Amino acid sequence: MKIVTSVHEMRDLSMKERSKNKTIALVPTMGYLHEGHLSLLKEGRQRGDMLVMSLFVNPMQFGPKEDLAKYPRDFERDKKIAERAGTDVIFCPDSGQMYPGPFKTAVEVTELSGVLCGKTRPGHFKGVTTVVMKLFNIVLPHVALFGEKDFQQLVIIRQMVKDLNIPVEIIGMPIIREPDGLARSSRNIYLSADERRSALSISRGLSKAMDTFKTGNRNSTELISIVKNEIKSSGLKEDYVEVIDECTLEPASATANNARIVVAAYAGSTRLIDNVSLEKE
Ligand code: AMP
Numbered sequence: 027m028k029i030v031t032s033v034h035e036m037r038d039l040s041m042k043e044r045s046k047n048k049t050i051a052l053v054p055t056m057g058y059l060h061e062g063h064l065s066l067l068k069e070g071r072q073r074g075d076m077l078v079m080s081l082f083v084n085p086m087q088f089g090p091k092e093d094l095a096k097y098p099r100d101f102e103r104d105k106k107i108a109e110r111a112g113t114d115v116i117f118c119p120d121s122g123q124m125y126p127g128p129f130k131t132a133v134e135v136t137e138l139s140g141v142l143c144g145k146t147r148p149g150h151f152k153g154v155t156t157v158v159m160k161l162f163n164i165v166l167p168h169v170a171l172f173g174e175k176d177f178q179q180l181v182i183i184r185q186m187v188k189d190l191n192i193p194v195e196i197i198g199m200p201i202i203r204e205p206d207g208l209a210r211s212s213r214n215i216y217l218s219a220d221e222r223r224s225a226l227s228i229s230r231g232l233s234k235a236m237d238t239f240k241t242g243n244r245n246s247t248e249l250i251s252i253v254k255n256e257i258k259s260s261g262l263k264e265d266y267v268e269v270i271d272e273c274t275l276e277p278a279s280a281t282a283n284n285a286r287i288v289v290a291a292y293a294g295s296t297r298l299i300d301n302v303s304l305e306k307e
Contacts, residue, residue, distance in 0.1 A: 027109045029116050033124070033164050036117050040078075040166040048075035052167035052194075054158060057081040057118075058098040058212035059107045062202040066171040067111035069199060073169050079108050080161050081118040086125070087153030098215050117165060124160065133159045135182045135189070141275050142178050143290060143299065146265050154179055155186050162194055169195040173202075175209050177288060177301045181275060201300070203229065209300045221293040224260040228289055231256030231267075232302045235287055239304055244280045249287060249304075257291050265290035265297065269304070280304055 030036045040050055051074025053066045063079075070077045081104060088094035101118070108116055132152050138144075139151035162170070172180045180198050187196055202210050207229035208222075217225055231253035238252060246269040253267045267289050271278035278285045288301040 027105075027113055027116065029105070029118065031117075031119055031123065033119060036078075036115075036119075036164050037166065039115065040076075040164075043076045044166060049169070050074055050076045050078060050165065050167045052161065052165045052170040053077070053079045054161055054170065054172070055079060055081055056083045056097065056212065057104050058100060058215070059104045060202075060210045060212065060214075062173055062175060062210040064107065064111055065202050066173060066199050067108065067113060069197065070169070070171050071112040073171075073197070074167075076114045077112060078115045078117055078165050078167065079113045080165065081116055082124060082157070082161075084124070084153060084157040085121055086156055087150050089147055089149065092147070093213075093216075098212055117161075124157070132156045133186060133190075135185050138178070138182045138185055138275055142266060142268065142270070142288060144178070146290065146297075151179070151182050155182060158183055159186065159190075159192075162192055167194055169197060171197045171199055173199050174301070175201045175211070176299070177272075177286065178275060181272070207233065209298070211298065213296055213298070216296040217293055221296065224262050225293045225296075225298055227256045227260035227262060228253075228291055228298060228300045232287060232289065232300060236302055236304070239280060246278070246280045246285075249280055253287060253289060257289070262298075263292040265292065272303070 043050055051070035053070045055063050083097050085094055133155040134152045135155055144151050184196050187194055208226055235249040235252040250267050257264050269278055269280050269285050269287050272284040272286050285304040286301055290299045
């Protein structure tokens with residue numbers, strides 16, 4: 027496995043692979059790998075001749091009061107996990123490589139970036155789309171994999187790829203959970219034992235809403251209330267709970283074909299997100 031820190035070296039490597047007609051798969055991450063990342067790497071391994079994992083804690087997607095400085099990092103551990111998953115290249119530039127000198131350009135997907143998490147985290151998705159566009163231009167992947175855990179991010183990236191005619195296939199991967207249901211996240215490490223217990227109310231609320239949905243209840247307000255009550259009674263602070271259309275991210279009826287319940291809530295100061303598709307059977 028190669029460790030590449032330079033933008034030029036990464037692009038040269040990708041151009042060489044492309045000239046040999048090799049397929050490049052990219053899994054963008056901020057590191058501190060867990061099973062969620064691993065499932066993306068495993069799928070990427072199947073889909074690409076060369077599997078590149080980028081590891082970059084992107085300052086542009088953190089707000090001034092967010093956790094950029096304390097975001098968990100453990101490169102040696104990540105290296106072992108990535109290698110075991112069959113990664114060929116870790117691309118881990120520093121901020122100076124990614125944002126040299128004055129930086130004056132941004133890629134922004136309007137509307138989709140201003141709702142849900144975008145309301146609480148203004149500028150976050152602009153940072154995400156800009157860095158992902160840069161990673162696409164540096165790594166030159168044929169296929170890139172993203173998790174449904176960050177569902178809004180996935181929808182926004184798909185829109186960017188469509189709008190800007192980017193020749194990359196985007197693959198969305200299902201949410202990987204802890205055995206008790208909590209969606210895996212690098213930020214789970216921040217949780218105290220009490221917060222960890224309370225955080226479970228998110229996935230519990232979602233599965234209760236899903237059970238109710240499966241009995242035939244299509245009332246969005248009631249499904250949302252089930253999740254809100256569960257979260258509230260465990261002491262979490264709700265940011266939003268909504269039933270949305272998976273394409274537009276607009277509030278939707280639970281009767282819609284592509285409806286999804288999305289949640290964001292705080293356990294202490296840790297912001298957690300989760301979602302579940304209201305799939306018709
Ligand atoms: P991050 O390192 O948190 O930026 O995540 C990198 C990629 O892994 C993103 O595409 C995430 O959506 C995905 N991811 C994070 N957690 C999970 C999870 N629990 N299940 C599936 N994918 C995940």
